[in-house]
Amino acid sequence: MTTTIAITSGKGGVGKTTVAVNLALSLALQNKETLLLDADLGMANAHILLGINPKYSLEDFVTGNSPIDKVITTINGNLKFVSGGNAINNLLNLSDLERHKIIKSFNDLKKKPEFMLIDVGAGAESSSMTFMSSADKIIVVITGEPTSFIDAYTLIKTSFLDHKMNNFGIIINMASSPIQAKLNFDKFQSITQKFLDVNLKYVGQIPNSQKIRNSIISRTAVVSSKNNNIETKAFNELSSKLLMVETNKTGSIKFFDN
Ligand SMILES: Nc1ncnc2c1ncn2[C@@H]1O[C@H](COP(=O)(O)OP(=O)(O)OP(=O)(O)O)[C@@H](O)[C@H]1O
Ligand SMILES: [Mg+2]
Secondary structure, eight states, X not given: XXXXXXXXXXXXXXXXXXXXXXXXXHHHHTTOOEEEXXXXXXXXXXXXXXXXXXXXXXXHXXXXXXOGGGGEEEEXXXXXXXXXXXXXXXXXXXXXXXXHXXXXXXXXXXXXXXXXXXXXXXXXXXXXXXXXXXXXEEEEEEOSSHHXXXXXXXXXXXXXXXXXXXXXXXXXXXXSOHHHHHHHHHHHHHHHHHHOOOEEEEEEEEEOOHHHHHHHHHTOOSOOTTOOSHHHHHHHHHHTTXXXXXXXXXXXXXXXOO
16 A cells, blocks of 8 residues: 655745655655655756656656656665656646646556655645645645745645645744744644644654755755764654644545555
8 A cells, every 4th residue: 555645835945845855765764665756847856855867757758758667766775756857848737637647657556655755846736736635645844934834824725625635744844943843833733723624733843954955955865874863863753753644535536546
């Protein structure tokens, strides 16, 4: 059985890709077979943090040149990756049919992963909504900034009212301390639950860290078997809590039949 988890946010630049890549590495290090899908189509950049330049991307699949297993890059024994292509391809404006074709294709994989993490584009536009509603679980990344709160609220509102998603895991990124992060979550939860009948679970926090900021420049994610720093510990703690986020029952097409 595969558990698919969409990593999303209201506002851009809050750390979705950082969280998705490092959580995927953390799961893989715990011997969980993991597939990371960069579904930030047309703006895909997870491969940069992974320090790779994949030969194939979803573009090759969508244009019919390659079956889905051909566009999968092996990162290490337990981690596989599908790139979302870059800005100069046509993936920004996919039709509903093409997006559905991508989603349905994963069920044909001979070897299905235990976890599939999906780095979804920011905001509530239709591409993000399709990938979110096809995932089993949703994680919204927010920071302590008021704009991040407002945009995350808007995303959750649209997901709930228009697409029947009501369970969301929350990760507070760039936290000044674990206590502050929890306070931020409590504040966000009380605002959200005042107006929307949704269930928010606190998954945890990632500290604001120069090491993480530098990781994109050095093209090396912080989580690795060699690191035992606070950043790696934070990602390991989060990855062990992913399954506590409740599953959404949206009635949409899913990545895997299970
Ligand atoms: N915990 C953190 N501490 C410090 N810097 C961070 C942290 N998390 C992310 N960053 C930095 O913030 C920037 C944005 O991160 P990232 O690209 O992961 O965000 P994103 O939400 O995926 O952005 P986009 O919406 O453009 O896809 C990057 O420079 C990244 O290194
Ligand atoms: Mg990103």
